[in-house]
Amino acid sequence: MSLKYLLSPWIKNVPNKNIFNLNIDSRTLIKGSLFIAVSGIKNDGRNFIFEAIYKKAVAILCETKKKENHGKYKYINQVPIIYFFRLSENISMIAGRFYKQPGKKIKIIGITGTNGKTTVTHLINQWSEILGNKIATIGTLGNGVYKSLIPTKNTTPDAIYIQSFLHMVLEKKIKLVTMEVSSHGLVQNRVKGVPFYIAIFTNLSQDHLDYHENMQKYESAKWLLFSNHIVKKIVLNANDKYGKIWLKKLLNYYTIAVTIKDEKQRKYSKKWLNATHIKYYENLINITFESSWGGGNLSSCLMGKFNVINLLLSLACLLELGHNISNLTNTSHQIKPINGRMQTFIVNKKPIFIIDYAHTPDALKQALTAIRLHYNQNYIWCIFGCGGERDKKKRPLMGAIAEKIADKVIITNDNPRNEKKVNIVNDILSGCQKKQNILTILDRKKAISYAFYQAKYDHIIFIAGKGHEETQIIQNKYINYSDKKMVLNLLEKKYDFSVLKKNS
Template identity: 45%
Template structure:
């Protein structure tokens, strides 16, 4: 493999002197995971929340690492070079770097020669809708005969060739490594989910975005951010024009959901912005803003999706969407607005929008004759659960059932809120396990029950397969069953063990279908 950089160049990227005499041997990749290290790689040993990378330096060297970067808390120790003796023949340089974790994204960007400048990177953030918006944009770009790639919850890679991802937003190094690989593969557009964790942990500081998209903001991740204001601040940092606040090298043009209270505020602060609304009453306000906009004058919902009467700064059109629910109208409009803002042809975009398919685990419909309709969705926040249930109600002629739980070792405050929402919008509630992790499963369910006032229509079946099986046996053909919380996930975490499990596989087996969406 051709070297990406050299030791001397790396030292200069870290801020070292150009005049220092150093061996100028070739380097291939930066690696934060010792298991991925190969010959002539640089191993970056930083201390994470649960694992200290310094403990894996010996394994990295054995795997072929020829340089090690470690973090120092003392500015006076910045760029000091020590040496690790591997054997009688080789000595591995170890460079101490001040604030390495915070600088890592920028270092990786420089090491890989600013790959995001050679691509149209679209960063999408928000509590809900990130996966759907990124997938819809990538689908549309593919239909317009351009090569697209994705980075996010479902996976990373070329569209329809995704490798599973550990986090919504990859590590600072992985982000730049993936982008560099996409450049080599002649990708045109990369759509990337950017989580609040990714922003707070400085994973995207070295990113040049052609566009940034905001979907919405509601309660989630307060186990990490503690307050909604801190959570909102993390999201805002993706768009902020303030050099002290911004989390990317360039935010590009911003596409903001005007229907969200945070989005409405942010629109007024941004220099290059397109406003998006799926509320017909907002059209007059959008036009008055004197900025580019995409909105709707009317939406007709039906069993197969929605007929959207769209108005925009680029023109008007009728779009027949195959996606269920008002929130998916918003997601679709955000995707369309992003492509129009990036100067894709109006008629080509709106024509392709009619062919966009539902996303894996996002309001994914399964139905056979004489059986209830089953919808699998990733909804795991109060707001997402409410919107999913409201969308299901539009298509429900009988009883609306909901099967859900809450993740263990995560924000406990949202559990009673989700119970309250389930009671308000569903007819029948089945409480089950999500990913209990190291928490007691009944403790999680009791937390959800705190938001419930009536017990007649509630059943507890902790085994998720049994919960789905028994509900399908009881429900009638005109009923709709929403299975919420896991969506695309093909695993369940109990204790510290990850077991194979999929809501989709369970439903397809019970209904006797391969796939219907």
């Protein structure tokens, strides 16, 4: 694509060079690229302009804070350096133009919220596949065509990657994409140029305050998806307190309210879906619901009230995509637990393990409450830690929650990074009333092993915080570690852990 054509919506007078690629990272830059130099969280791309020139970049777009410099350019070694005001806000649109607006030719589902993004994303993925539809996905568990995912570091990748991914999906003739949309991704405009067919809100509770500073700014970040982005239809968890507020604010938009036993919210929405009756068993949920599409029953091996909401949000999305209600209800029992999300490992005459990614106060509370709901009389062990160099305010809250709901608590390492492990532990303990009853075993393997050998066969050992992750970050080192592999080794029985097995 010619540089002149690419930038014509924003700048009229630029050199007419041919661009073969877009890049914001000088380390991966290839010959013929347009290097986009913006100021990031950790590094300033403008410091790498000379490296980009050395690597044969065709041209460089350079962010400027001065509006009067917008569109001006100069040459360094015959490479044009073009100044662009508010460049970081426009990368998504520039990349969309470069890749010929792939988002306009497919349906994109964006999922945001503190907890449940990954679960809802992969429920939609699984259900779509069960019903015979190909789907691609971007999110925490990886990016790619569903079931062939490539691991990723960020929940929501950079703006150029997203548009190139959508272009790849279109070339593979896939017409549906699910995407987890993080608060960081929204604030940093990574999906600004992505046209969402449906945007889904799961819930909002304390997290990422090391980045957003307070809940008001965190809420504002999430609200951006519904207020400041291209969205055709919105599915909201109207049981969540923020969901209730947003539903009323979005009165004139195409909204779908998803609730549990809360019919009054339907008056604020275009369509609605409400669970009227729920029964919880050890490894099963039965849900009776009513909706704008009709009534029905869902049966699922997922656990907890929060997964009822996750199922209903996914159901509403798929109904709005045009799937038949009976096809969805008849196939709900085929859905398997999501990787690292309330995954249950059951082997006869051994403790029951449950692994979850819960790393926020609300997620920990919901997960432990779910276990109490399904296993009312069982003794519960809770093993968890908190990430280093992240939101410190949530640590005592999580300590208080674990102590209140679980019978036995072991505090261990999560990803301490470069923070002193003892400081993280002390922060967690500061929220606990009976510190003498709480064990601290910093080595995560030893903590899990201790619980396993001390627990009785009908005890529940809940391991929170890392879920699907296969590394542990200690100082600057990424160490190979997996809660799931640890559990399977202890149980000495390797089986398909994505399938729940009833205790025989």
